[in-house]
Structures are given as C-alpha cells and as structure tokens.
Amino acid sequence: MRYVSTRGGAAPVSLSSAIATGLAPDGGLYVPEAMPRLGKLPSGGYLASTAAAMLEPFFEGDALAGELEAICAEAFSHPAPRRELKIAGAHVLELFHGPTAAFKDFGARFLAACIARLRAGENRALTILVATSGDTGAAVGAAFHGVPGVRVAILYPDNRVSPRQAHQLGSFGGNVRAIRVEGSFDDCQRLVKGAFGDPSLQADVPLSSANSISLGRLLPQMAYFGHAALHADDKPMNVIVPTGNLGNAVACLWAREIGLPIGEVVFACNANDTLPEFFGGQPYRARDAIATIANAMDVGAPSNFERLVHLFGSEEATRFNGAAHGIDDATIRDVIRRHAATDGEVFCPHTATAIRVFEQRRIAGDSRAWTMAATAHPAKFETVVEPLIGRPVDVPEALATMLGRTASAEPLAADQRLFGDWLRSW
Numbered sequence: 108m109r110y111v112s113t114r115g116g117a118a119p120v121s122l123s124s125a126i127a128t129g130l131a132p133d134g135g136l137y138v139p140e141a142m143p144r145l146g147k148l149p150s151g152g153y154l155a156s157t158a159a160a161m162l163e164p165f166f167e168g169d170a171l172a173g174e175l176e177a178i179c180a181e182a183f184s185h186p187a188p189r190r191e192l193k194i195a196g197a198h199v200l201e202l203f204h205g206p207t208a209a210f211k212d213f214g215a216r217f218l219a220a221c222i223a224r225l226r227a228g229e230n231r232a233l234t235i236l237v238a239t240s241g242d243t244g245a246a247v248g249a250a251f252h253g254v255p256g257v258r259v260a261i262l263y264p265d266n267r268v269s270p271r272q273a274h275q276l277g278s279f280g281g282n283v284r285a286i287r288v289e290g291s292f293d294d295c296q297r298l299v300k301g302a303f304g305d306p307s308l309q310a311d312v313p314l315s316s317a318n319s320i321s322l323g324r325l326l327p328q329m330a331y332f333g334h335a336a337l338h339a340d341d342k343p344m345n346v347i348v349p350t351g352n353l354g355n356a357v358a359c360l361w362a363r364e365i366g367l368p369i370g371e372v373v374f375a376c377n378a379n380d381t382l383p384e385f386f387g388g389q390p391y392r393a394r395d396a397i398a399t400i401a402n403a404m405d406v407g408a409p410s411n412f413e414r415l416v417h418l419f420g421s422e423e424a425t426r427f428n429g430a431a432h433g434i435d436d437a438t439i440r441d442v443i444r445r446h447a448a449t450d451g452e453v454f455c456p457h458t459a460t461a462i463r464v465f466e467q468r469r470i471a472g473d474s475r476a477w478t479m480a481a482t483a484h485p486a487k488f489e490t491v492v493e494p495l496i497g498r499p500v501d502v503p504e505a506l507a508t509m510l511g512r513t514a515s516a517e518p519l520a521a522d523q524r525l526f527g528d529w530l531r532s533w
C-alpha cells in the first residue's frame with residue numbers, strides 16, 4: 108500500500124515514510140492510494156486483534172508490517188467499551204480509559220510505537236511538534252515520554268485549556284516540554300505548520316508531527332469504531348462523533364469505507380460552526396476558532412477536511428453524504444446538568460455535544476439506535492462539569508497520578524521566528 112497527497116502534487120510514499128513526515132511536501136495530507144476492502148472479520152476477539160486485522164492491508168509491503176501485531180498490542184492495551192444508556196437505542200462508546208483519559212491516547216500510543224521502531228538506530232533526535240487545544244498534547248506527551256531518540260514540544264493556547272489539562276501538559280519533563288502560546292489553537296497550529304514549511308529549520312532540527320493529520324494517529328482510530336460495530340447487535344452501527352479537526356470522524360468513515368458495519372456518521376460540533384455551515388449548504392469557509400467549554404473541539408479550520416473531501420471525491424458529494432450540527436455552550440451545560448440529575452450519567456462537554464445531537468434526532472422522529480463517541484472522561488473538565496452537577500467527579504487513577512506531579516510550561520508569543528529560535532536552542 109502506498110500513500111498519496113490529498114492535493115495530488117507529491118510522489119507516492121510508503122506508510123513508514125508518511126508516518127515519519129506527517130504533512131506531504133505539497134502541503135496536502137497523506138491518504139491511501141486506494142482504499143482496501145476487507146473480507147469478513149471475526150466479531151469475537153480483543154480490540155488489539157481487531158485492530159491488527161483491520162490495519163493489515165494499510166501496512167502491506169511496509170517495513171513496519173512485521174511489527175503490526177506488537178504495535179497494536181502496545182497501543183490497544185486499554186479497552187474501548189460500548190455501553191447502553193438508560194435511553195432506548197442510545198449507546199456510548201467510551202474512548203477515555205487510557206493514560207490521559209481521552210480517545211487520543213489510542214492514536215498517540217500507536218504513533219509512538221511506530222516511531223520508536225522507525226527511529227531505532229538513528230543518532231539525531233527527532234523533535235515532534237504538537238499543537239493542542241488540550242487533549243492531543245497530553246496524549247502525545249504521555250505516549251512519547253521516555254522514548255529514546257525522540258523529543259516532544261507541546262504548544263497550547265495559554266488560558267484556553269482547563270486547569271487540569273494545563274497541569275497534565277506541563278507534568279512530563281525530560282524529553283517532553285510544554286509551551287504556552289499567547290494566542291488561540293489556530294495560532295499554535297500555524298506555528299507548527301510554519302516550522303514544517305521552513306527548510307533551514309528542518310535541516311537544523313529534524314521535525315515530525317503528531318497532530319491529527321498524522322496517519323500514525325488516524326489509522327488506529329478506525330479500530331475502535333470497527334471493533335464496536337462488529338460487536339453491536341444493531342448493525343450497521345450509526346455513530347455521532349464529537350468533532351474538531353475531523354480526525355476521529357474521518358477514521359470512522361474510513362472504517363466504514365473498508366467494509367466495517369457502520370451506518371450513518373454524524374458530526375457533533377460546538378459553537379465553531381465551520382462544518383455545520385458547510386453541511387447546511389454554504390461554501391466551506393475556514394475561520395479563527397472561538398473559545399467554548401468543549402475546548403478540544405475549538406477549531407475553525409478542521410485540518411482533516413481535505414481528507415473528508417478526498418474520500419467523497421468533491422465538496423458537493425461530501426455535503427450530500429454528511430451532516431454536522433453545532434451545539435452552543437448553554438445547551439452543552441443543559442445536557443450535562445439534566446443527565447446528571449435524571450439518569451446519573453456524567454458527560455464531558457465534548458461528549459455532551461453528541462448526546463444533544465442524538466436528542467435532536469429523537470425529537471425529529473428518528474427512532475434508530477445510535478452510538479455516541481464518548482471522547483473524554485468528565486474528570487478532565489471538572490471546572491465546567493462539577494458546578495453543573497453539584498458534586499465532585501471521581502478522577503480515574505491514571506489521571507490522578509499525572510495530576511500528582513509538579514508541572515511547568517514556557518511562555519511564547521505567537522511569532523514564527525521566536526519559535527524557530529526556541530527549537531534551535533533546545
């Protein structure tokens with residue numbers, strides 16, 4: 108299997124090389140040259156074995172092919188249970204049982220397992236740049252912490268992540284450093300993109316990406332959707348995905364594309380309405396992000412939009428085949444408060460957007476079963492959640508350990524030259 112750019116202006120590359128470089132040289136995103144079609148997969152078995160079976164064709168002919176099972180065993184060492192809510196036909200797919208309590212642990216750990224193997228024997232350290240609106244940085248930091256030959260620089264928007272998220276990001280030390288940028292998530296993303304677009308910087312400091320554009324994160328995210336769909340009684344499984352950069356949602360669509368029993372896939376957004384507007388019939392218009400209480404979805408220019416359009420072939424076909432709904436902060440708060448009071452379910456603000464989209468579908472007369480991706484544990488967003496539910500949220504053990512460490516982050520203006528200087532001096 109070879110990988111090509113969504114923009115069509117780069118030579119096809121191997122999976123290893125796509126994972127190592129992140130962005131394609133023409134500025135596009137790597138996608139498989141042709142989507143494989145899987146035969147029937149067994150519906151029993153562990154997540155790690157489903158993952159290996161689903162990803163095998165994507166690794167075909169690659170240097171990492173022989174390592175795929177070991178990589179999956181490392182990345183899928185925590186479960187992704189699908190659980191029925193007390194609402195008929197509603198399920199949540201809990202993706203937050205990893206070390207940093209968000210779904211991004213799966214992709215980050217998979218990417219780390221791949222890169223650790225690809226870098227074996229290199230003498231120059233690889234620096235991974237990650238722009239984060241909160242959860243990515245923690246997941247990537249945790250996944251790469253202590254991996255030899257790799258360093259991680261985490262850029263996050265100062266004062267726009269929750270206090271616990273900020274603590275997590277700064278808690279690693281060693282080969283993982285946190286930078287708090289004066290600006291928005293989009294500013295952080297611009298700094299990272301700018302660094303990749305600077306050949307002289309790249310010559311001084313070998314760089315790689317771990318954002319959701321990285322194939323090494325996107326591919327494994329297909330696995331838990333596929334695994335859940337294989338195990339579901341209600342096939343095909345309809346899914347509502349809390350969406351920011353479209354990484355999780357595109358992975359779900361890819362899983363459907365290769366033949367997993369997944370039905371409709373709906374995007375739940377926050378008040379950043381680039382996607383709801385597009386699917387509502389207006390031209391695609393990227394913009395600056397606005398801050399919401401579902402901050403990991405504060406994205407005004409979803410980086411995987413190119414992959415989405417590439418999958419369907421055109422913007423028109425994409426619009427025809429998808430749906431996105433925007434949920435504002437007041438409604439997110441209402442969902443969290445109401446469910447805690449009525450059925451005892453406590454959702455994180457991101458998951459709450461998907462729950463609300465489900466409720467809207469029910470109100471509109473849709474009686475089908477739906478599965479909502481529960482993307483983070485509510486304990487990560489305690490400053491939002493606890494005042495709404497009027498009690499503390501239990502903290503998962505792994506998260507508690509991380510919060511028990513000391514934390515620090517370095518301040519940086521959103522300035523490309525300053526960022527380059529910082530990287531050269533590390």
Ligand SMILES: *Cc1c(COP(=O)(O)O)cnc(C)c1O
Nearest residue numbers: 242351352353354355403482483
């Ligand atoms: C990252 C994140 C999202 C958005 O996922 P994308 O892949 O960027 O669309 C949603 N919820 C949580 C908790 C996240 O961390």
